[in-house]
Amino acid sequence: MAEFKKADSMLEWFDQRLGVINFSKVMMTEYWIPKNINFLWAMGALLMMMFGVLLISGIFLLMYYKPDVALAFDSVNYTIMHDVAYGWLFRHIHAVGASVIFLVIYIHMFTGIYYGSYKKGREMIWLSGMLLFVLFSAEGFSGYMLPWGQMSYWAAYVITEIFGGIPVIGGDLVVWIRGNFYVSDSTLTRFFMLHVLLIPVVMLGAIAFHFYSLRFPHVNNEAGEFFDYDVEAEKYLAGDKKGSKVIPFWPVFLAKDFFVMGVFLIFFFYLVFYYYGFAMDPVNFDKADGLKTPTHIYPEWYFLWSYEVLRGFFFEMFGISGKDLGLMAFAFANGIFLVMPWLDRSPTVAPANQRPYFKIWFWLLMIDLIVLTIFGKLPPTGANAWVGFASSLSFIVLFLALPVITTLEAKKLGAK
Amino acid sequence: MKELKILAVVASLVLVTFYGIEPYAHHVMHPEGKPADFKFSDLKNVDTSLKGDVTAGKESFVNNCTACHSLTADGFDPMMSDADSAAAYGVTPPDLSLAGRIYEKNFLANFIFDPVTATKVEHKYPANGSKVYPMPAYSWMGAQEIMNIVAYLESVSPKAIDEAGLASLAAKEERTLFDVSREQNAEVFKSACGRCHDMKYGGLSATTPKVTIQGYMGSTPPDLSQYIISRGSHYLDGFINNPQEYLHGTGMPRVGLSEQAQAEVIEYMTQVGDPKKTEREELGPKVLLYLLIFAILAYLWKRKIWSEVH
Numbered sequence A: 001m002a003e004f005k006k007a008d009s010m011l012e013w014f015d016q017r018l019g020v021i022n023f024s025k026v027m028m029t030e031y032w033i034p035k036n037i038n039f040l041w042a043m044g045a046l047l048m049m050m051f052g053v054l055l056i057s058g059i060f061l062l063m064y065y066k067p068d069v070a071l072a073f074d075s076v077n078y079t080i081m082h083d084v085a086y087g088w089l090f091r092h093i094h095a096v097g098a099s100v101i102f103l104v105i106y107i108h109m110f111t112g113i114y115y116g117s118y119k120k121g122r123e124m125i126w127l128s129g130m131l132l133f134v135l136f137s138a139e140g141f142s143g144y145m146l147p148w149g150q151m152s153y154w155a156a157y158v159i160t161e162i163f164g165g166i167p168v169i170g171g172d173l174v175v176w177i178r179g180n181f182y183v184s185d186s187t188l189t190r191f192f193m194l195h196v197l198l199i200p201v202v203m204l205g206a207i208a209f210h211f212y213s214l215r216f217p218h219v220n221n222e223a224g225e226f227f228d229y230d231v232e233a234e235k236y237l238a239g240d241k242k243g244s245k246v247i248p249f250w251p252v253f254l255a256k257d258f259f260v261m262g263v264f265l266i267f268f269f270y271l272v273f274y275y276y277g278f279a280m281d282p283v284n285f286d287k288a289d290g291l292k293t294p295t296h297i298y299p300e301w302y303f304l305w306s307y308e309v310l311r312g313f314f315f316e317m318f319g320i321s322g323k324d325l326g327l328m329a330f331a332f333a334n335g336i337f338l339v340m341p342w343l344d345r346s347p348t349v350a351p352a353n354q355r356p357y358f359k360i361w362f363w364l365l366m367i368d369l370i371v372l373t374i375f376g377k378l379p380p381t382g383a384n385a386w387v388g389f390a391s392s393l394s395f396i397v398l399f400l401a402l403p404v405i406t407t408l409e410a411k412k413l414g415a416k
Numbered sequence B: 001m002k003e004l005k006i007l008a009v010v011a012s013l014v015l016v017t018f019y020g021i022e023p024y025a026h027h028v029m030h031p032e033g034k035p036a037d038f039k040f041s042d043l044k045n046v047d048t049s050l051k052g053d054v055t056a057g058k059e060s061f062v063n064n065c066t067a068c069h070s071l072t073a074d075g076f077d078p079m080m081s082d083a084d085s086a087a088a089y090g091v092t093p094p095d096l097s098l099a100g101r102i103y104e105k106n107f108l109a110n111f112i113f114d115p116v117t118a119t120k121v122e123h124k125y126p127a128n129g130s131k132v133y134p135m136p137a138y139s140w141m142g143a144q145e146i147m148n149i150v151a152y153l154e155s156v157s158p159k160a161i162d163e164a165g166l167a168s169l170a171a172k173e174e175r176t177l178f179d180v181s182r183e184q185n186a187e188v189f190k191s192a193c194g195r196c197h198d199m200k201y202g203g204l205s206a207t208t209p210k211v212t213i214q215g216y217m218g219s220t221p222p223d224l225s226q227y228i229i230s231r232g233s234h235y236l237d238g239f240i241n242n243p244q245e246y247l248h249g250t251g252m253p254r255v256g257l258s259e260q261a262q263a264e265v266i267e268y269m270t271q272v273g274d275p276k277k278t279e280r281e282e283l284g285p286k287v288l289l290y291l292l293i294f295a296i297l298a299y300l301w302k303r304k305i306w307s308e309v310h
């Protein structure tokens, strides 16, 4: 064993045993972040905070929630909402938090796309981020089932039904996922397990991996500039704080994040107290009833765009049924963001407004996603169905065109 | 400055999306029904300007109504248990103690004249069909006799206690204003809706047993505990006033509540379905103020730290 001298301070005592001084240097005070960033780079910290908020509020809910079709609805709507002191507050925080976290996720994701932060060494950051997106989606979906209201039931029914479209194994797969032929008690209990145990545990690992993947390539900056971090860090440590292009994670980077968090929390708690209906759909306050299909079935807002891609293809083409086309498009939509780094064929890392073709592509994508989201909620009848079809098709075309557009752009910029 | 521009872009994208999936989608999926009509102006069979005679009304009431209805406020107790009368008539006839207060006068008179048209359930009880509405129509009575009964019902019905009265009652009985007000509203609910609907979170079960009501209505009337949240007060206001307008062909009758009684029922549904409303509205500003202070301090700290690097 190494020799230990008597520690002069508490800090030293811990440092001898856990190496806390070095650890905090590596993780905080000498973890370098570029200075040239705006508040969009605070989204990651917001996500971390929101994850904590969901974890804590979720643990409180877990103390009273009962995963049983006969008890679930009342355990949430009566026990938690009426009986338990401040149970309503925890439920509102959890439900609104789950919804708002997706807003932050989307801003985070599209910031990455806008600034080209997924390529030239940052591929693993992007991939681990997409893994988190998948996990959060699964978490949101499984959680939405738990209150066992009408939307819980019917969204679960519609989404699990999707797997039935997979050739050969589809039918058996649906039964395997549900644990029964229809959405039932076994379905609720297993999604409960996923929601409070398996997915959160995997999420913790994925978050750690996401952070780790940031270490070597470092985060991007507003100009997409590459520079030597060691040189800039030395400058900073030597006292040239103004001249250096980097800042330490603590306290400089986080100081700004705390301010952004403060503003965000005002927005968040405003929703928690005064405008929570968008996250706790009124229809879900009718108890699940397998015999009574609601007039309108729609998923939570953050799934609307991909749901609309699923519904968009509603008629037969090339001898393939509309339903199968929709499923194929849906699979495409859910997988395509993952390969973003390889669809963008241009080596330029720069904000979209400095990239002549990509700029147009980016804003078209944003418009298309908004149209998909809005029409994903509206009933798919009449003209709505055609808007849905057009925007679903545009979505696919946009992504198929991306390699071509970026190749041309690279040529143009290279020729200059 | 640049950051504010970016914020403006992000905010406008979010707002457009929000507008589409919330106000606009709601507007498309739940079109506005007709506004509530608390005069029930479609009902014109009885001349309600006639002045009723209370004593004569009581006599008609005893002769015609007490076989089925109780009116405990004036000493007429029920003839049978709730379950037995439900078995006899299909649904337990309500106690009429509050009838004179909670039903709108024109509706009440026309209901006695012909219950089926007043409640708009003709589709379930077509003229010369095999099904007969359990309560007979009193169209053979003259308008004067009907108005006598109405006058009698109005005279025996205990008046609603106003806010100040409730407050002093609460003080006297050492209970909260919320509790006494909820108790008063519950009485209105029991009289008007309680024969069909449960209010589980308020501890009320329908007076008609489940199997009986199921046979009578063709469907089980839902437990209304959470309907203030799932439907919202705006919808309820229109729906209770005229169910057919919102759920075409529904078995739920038009109950004919006066504007005030209907407000009391909706208030009761809020008190049971969303009891933490006051707590929420009181806590909200405090939390927001706290966060505002946090944000300001965070901003000042950020300014201090960043002044060294910029």
Ligand code: HEM
Binding pocket: A051, A054, A055, A056, A057, A058, A059, A061, A062, A065, A076, A091, A094, A095, A097, A098, A099, A101, A136, A137, A139, A140, A141, A143, A144, A145, A146, A147, A195, A196, A200, A279, A280, A284
């Ligand atoms: C480990 C952390 C978590 C735990 C222990 C947890 C636990 C719970 C419990 C017990 C419920 C049922 C009570 C209710 O419906 O309000 C619930 C609901 C829900 N959870 Fe979580 N949760 C966690 C994290 C998350 C995360 C990260 C998300 C976001 C993606 C999420 C999304 C949801 C949703 C959408 C609901 C339905 C809310 C409602 O309709 O009221 N949860 N959660």
